[in-house]
Amino acid sequence: MLKLCIDGGPGGWTRAQQDGDTAAMQQAVQRTIDTARIADEAGIDSLWLLEDPDGWDAFAVLGAIARQTHHIRLGTGVVNTYYRQPAQIAASISTLDWLSDGRAFLGLGRGQTEWYEYALGMDVGDPNRRTPEAIELLRQWWQWDMFASSPFGSTEFHVHGWERELRPLQEHVPIYFAAVGPKAMQIAATHADGVIFNDLTSFSFMRDQIVRVRQIAAAAGRDPEALTFNARCQVTITEDPEALYEQRKTTVAMIHSLPGMERLLQSSNYDTAAIMREVRSAMHVDEILAHGGAFGELRREGDLEKAKAAIPAGLMEELVVAGDIQTVRGKLAELEEIGVTHVFIATPKNPEQLPEIVRQLQS
Numbered sequence: 001m002l003k004l005c006i007d008g009g010p011g012g013w014t015r016a017q018q019d020g021d022t023a024a025m026q027q028a029v030q031r032t033i034d035t036a037r038i039a040d041e042a043g044i045d046s047l048w049l050l051e052d053p054d055g056w057d058a059f060a061v062l063g064a065i066a067r068q069t070h071h072i073r074l075g076t077g078v079v080n081t082y083y084r085q086p087a088q089i090a091a092s093i094s095t096l097d098w099l100s101d102g103r104a105f106l107g108l109g110r111g112q113t114e115w116y117e118y119a120l121g122m123d124v125g126d127p128n129r130r131t132p133e134a135i136e137l138l139r140q141w142w143q144w145d146m147f148a149s150s151p152f153g154s155t156e157f158h159v160h161g162w163e164r165e166l167r168p169l170q171e172h173v174p175i176y177f178a179a180v181g182p183k184a185m186q187i188a189a190t191h192a193d194g195v196i197f198n199d200l201t202s203f204s205f206m207r208d209q210i211v212r213v214r215q216i217a218a219a220a221g222r223d224p225e226a227l228t229f230n231a232r233c234q235v236t237i238t239e240d241p242e243a244l245y246e247q248r249k250t251t252v253a254m255i256h257s258l259p260g261m262e263r264l265l266q267s268s269n270y271d272t273a274a275i276m277r278e279v280r281s282a283m284h285v286d287e288i289l290a291h292g293g294a295f296g297e298l299r300r301e302g303d304l305e306k307a308k309a310a311i312p313a314g315l316m317e318e319l320v321v322a323g324d325i326q327t328v329r330g331k332l333a334e335l336e337e338i339g340v341t342h343v344f345i346a347t348p349k350n351p352e353q354l355p356e357i358v359r360q361l362q363s
Helices: 011-018 022-042 058-066 086-099 113-119 127-141 182-191 203-219 241-256 261-265 272-283 285-290 295-301 304-309 313-319 325-338 351-362
Strands: 003-008 046-049 073-076 104-109 175-178 194-197 228-237 342-345
Touching: 003 022, 003 351, 011 022, 022 058, 022 351, 046 058, 058 073, 058 086, 086 104, 086 127, 104 127, 113 285, 127 175, 127 182, 175 182, 182 194, 182 203, 194 203, 203 228, 203 261, 203 325, 228 241, 228 325, 228 351, 241 261, 241 272, 241 295, 241 304, 241 313, 261 272, 272 285, 272 304, 285 295, 325 351, 342 351
Parallel strands: 003 046, 003 342, 046 073, 073 104, 104 175, 175 194, 194 228, 228 342
Antiparallel strands: none
16 A cells, blocks of 8 residues: 655745744744644654755754654655765764654755855765765764765765764664656665655656666665655645646746756656746746756746746646545556555645545545
């Protein structure tokens, strides 16, 4: 049976802060904690908190949640090794694992290198070498001797026998990699414990990549059946899916317009490459990324309505997992059939509804 997950971000916090409403900000903070507590009681498998360099500190929030929950697994969805150096990630996960009595996991991603190179002045090096080198260091630091050195030939990190004093409670902390391109999928297959598929990824893309990742893992001597495939698809039970299709076009315009992300929209019915050229042009993505601009600038400078108008409703119907309970159950059965192991459900505005949503999905 598919395991159910939820994710979270600082959206409510930032909106309250932009409004200058301290009371609303305090309510948003409490809502984050309450949502995690309710999800824990409802039997949801895991909570994933995103982290971008312009938002909150995901590990600080997870630490607060850890002492208010008992069963739900807690981790990032995702952090990267530019914003957080591997030694810092090792410390954060070790701390979270003890705070949560062994429920921590790491969701890791590549990161948008333009932000780090142009806006934050970092040497981005080779992102495809950076992730496996970081995972190797983390695995060493999380062993019992807590001693790590960069392997011979490392180019991104040069660690020389650094010994830590705190390791996680778990013997093996799961690491899941947010993969999009073929090189990233290979990294996930050979170094991670599973793949994270971004929100609004087509079923056909996930099907093809699950087959490929399992084949690569087997060729590398790993157990392909031990890998997890986490579909961040925001499952929603609704009688009006068309309204949701229109709403979710914003995510396509903001996220899938970033370099390489369009491949997630793989479809046999639409020319998604042509569609996304129009979307990127409307959002001025190339110009904004060229100087390291982030989401705030995309929202201000992009023409969101023009971008959304370029996205067909039929494509959104393929991407969005929503509808009445029978429709949703049918789509979940399709996801399970292609090899997905974990699905993300949309967090309702009233988190008190989570137990009933879980009950309906698992009936």
